[in-house]
Amino acid sequence: MEQLALIIDLNVCVGCHACVTSCKEWNTSGWAGPMSDVNPYDANPTGTFFNRVQTFEVGTFPNTETVHFPKSCLHCEEPPCVPVCPTGASYKREADGIVLVDYDKCIGCKYCSWACPYGAREYDQRQKVMKKCTLCVDRIYDQTLPESERKPACVMACPTSARLFGDVHDPDSEVSKLIRENSGYQLMPEWGTNPSNHYLPRRKIHFKIHEDELQRVDNPLKKEGLLPEPPKDQQTLDDIYSSW
Amino acid sequence: MHPAFSVIFLTTLIGVGQGLFLALYTGQIYSIMKLLPAQNSQSFYAMGSLVALGLLVVGLFASFFHLGRPMRAWRSSSKWRTSWLSREVIILPTTMLLIALYGAIHHFGWTQPIFTLAKTQQIDLSLIIGAIATLSTLALFICTSMIYASVRFLQEWNNPLTVINYILLGAASGFTLAVVFSVIVEADVVGFYVLWAIILTIAAFITRATTLLRNRRLTPKSNLQTAIGMRHTIIAQKSQGAMGGSFNTREFFHHKSLAKLKFIKNTFLMLVFPIPILLLFIAVFGFYPLCLATAAFVIQYFGLIAERWYFFTEGRHPQNIYYQSVA
């Protein structure tokens, strides 16, 4: 069975919040109604979001690293939030493993939010129902969109490709390979929720530059700047080099 | 966790109602065994059931304030196979119905013996319905408390003690109310109820105090390292993605000072346990019984509100790890 999920590469996330705004924009404009805000242009603005980016500082100055950490529903394979729902509004889809809330059935008892250790569910103060990431279920199957755009809005927006989308049950998918090859991990594994979303850890990239690489040895004039224009009837420099 | 008054009133009020019903039925069993004088069907059992029913109704009413969409509440009975909340939603009206039936049987005097057990014990309809209602009442205690005890992420609640506390605290307050009630209707069972109210209150004190001690020694299962997957001992949050608060900061934090928590804890430890016991003890010797018993009940009930309030603030949710610093 398919299990769609997001892979978040903490090594490249720059904390720009593009995924947050893109998610909010897409999901507040959809058929399910707005993700309402309270005091949006006032003191203490607050509102409903499916996705938030948090920032952590690891280590002590000066040896610190800044980690930007996007957090949304992890679409757990054993979602503890689903069985506690008294109405059946919260459910996990058999076919693709997406955990969803049926806003027409939800009574807003907030019990499911207690049963999510990640704080991934947010109660909409205006619509009075529980909301959470839908993995853009209304985008990814939309036949009217070009194939390349059938991805969650956050994935489309990420300028650094820190967010990837795919089937983590298919061992040959791009996301499965990334998890395997970069020691992708799950959050709070101690609860046995088996989240589908994985995070790729910070990785040290060693890039060795040799002294001679600092100078362009392939510059025949040994100096930067405008090259003399070759006569029209002769080979250009490019032709010479590519024939080497 | 944030203490919501709708749920505080729901759990304490239905607790008293259930306890009162248990007290009435226990009284009836004792009087059938000839251990207590028989009571008037109408003024005692029917009236008592009405009071118990009233408390359950008010509790149910309070619970609607907890829902975002109360008009859809009927939907919540559908997932009883997996959800304790759904089970409570079914068993609460069932219990109300059974207690109403029990009261009606007494009120209309449908208490002719139906059959005789072991040649001497006459069994009537009120005994049978009462027994079923007792089971339903206990089931309701279990469902209500399991809503909290079954959430494994809240380690402070995820323990059988939560269930025991709900049962004992509900029963204790119900028996205390039964004392007041029997003083008012001048039933000669005051001593019996005082005895059991005191026993149950002491038992509740033992289990609630054990819970407080247990929760003090609890180590959280999750920490910042597992929460974000960074294997480093020094991690500081610099932002949580919002500065004006979010559902996560409203629902899962109590935002109360340690001093206030301590004050509420000490308050409920005084109001629920020693003061009512003392008042009941004096009342049973015929010293202003109505005033003292009423005071005992009211004080204990206020104490229970504080107890439930504290119960919610005790719960430390692992999601709070992600919300330690605003900016």
Ligand code: SF4
């Ligand atoms: S992250 Fe939370 S809301 Fe999402 S499936 Fe897991 S437990 Fe449920």
Ligand code: SF4
């Ligand atoms: S808030 Fe809605 S989705 Fe969550 S448990 Fe209650 S009814 Fe189910």
